[in-house]
Amino acid sequence: MGRASAARIVAEGGKVVLWDLNADALAAAADEVGATHVIALDVADPDAVAAAAAESAKRLGRIDILVASAGITGATVPVHEFPIDSWKRVVDINLNGVFYCSRAIVPFMLENGYGRIVNVASVAGKEGNPNASAYSASKAGVIGFTKSLGKELAGKGVIANSLTPATFESPILEQLPQSQVDYMRSKIPMGRLGEVEESAAMVCFMASEECSFTTASTFDTSGGRTTY
Template sequence: MNRIDLEGRTAVITGGARGIGLATAERVIASGGSVVIWDVDGAAIEAAVAELGDRATGRPVELTDAAAVEEAARAAGRIDILVNNAGITGGNGKTWELSPEIWRKTVEVNLVAPFLTSRAVVPLMLANGYGRIVNVASIAGKEGNPNASHYSASKAGLIGLTKSLGKELAGTGILVNCITPAAARTAIFDQMSQEHINYMLSKIPLARFVEPAEVAAMIVWLASEDCSFSTGAVFDISGGRAVY
């Protein structure tokens, strides 16, 4: 494993108790940094922190609650890196068959929550003159997966948020980028139909799902000082599905 230098940096990782978030936490610590996990699942946070060791802490946070997010940001102290990773699929269904409630919830978790975390953390980064924000979008946000309009729209929105925020913060020392991975075989697959899983795999030229550790490597590079001239950008990690 190549060592990316995050010595002395502190990263807040949403949804960091499992899957891509946990893999990212592991890579941050291997790179010399510390992590603060924000997740709704307190038991999963405890298990993750026990696994990660003494450079990891965690806090249960309802990421769609502005007051809860602001309180967590104040409690975290210095935040050098924010990884907006938490997300849900909202299940599968044709647009006209999805309930308004699940549509709204998916957008709240996948798009409104990253807005709220960025809103709370950016002022802290501005005060320090440094920061890296990495948003975990999806290939679905580029291409629009059938039977997942709520998920696709939320991730397209996250790409748009990344571009706007990156431009607003240009020249401040804070860089904002996002990644668009293909699906990784994590617990989020439990929210999808097998038909949809098969559809996603059929679209990947490399003919496999991405590994969480592969996504984590890209996130951690974007969170480092080595990433110095990219902001508001979209980095593809879709196994050849999208090359733009």
């Protein structure tokens, strides 16, 4: 989703800096997207995030948009069997990483009196998926964090919203057993998984000037699974 959103932003005249843990994937994405710059980092490292934010601001001249889309699923097991190290890693990336990114980027937006923050959550954060407690909890945290952040920034020209997609075709599915993917598909009234372009289109609206009177909220791309 990050790559698809970046590609659309560039196609519409924007400049992007891509962050990712996988340096090889970053290099490939940079060529595909036409990125201004790429930075390999772990979003669970607050010092690395702060350094990347400063470097991005230098490369771009200003920062108007933050799309926080990094995420992992963690183990697919019941709570009483859930590995503690997996729980911590999921929360570190999916929730703490979102916090670190906003903490580092918001000052640049406040300086300019303008910004759009898009935090990618999940329908799992609204409903909870069985055998995915860490993922569900972390995404619920993203929704709550974004509500707080959006209200803090309301009236300052900086808007923050979260996106709650249902399962869509993505490399993250490689981290899940097929039974879990089948379960999540069965919960979608449209009877199919989403396409990344559908969520990327919503991301780009949320990141645009046109999204000017909705903040601290969630936008849904779930095929009818969640309607609240």
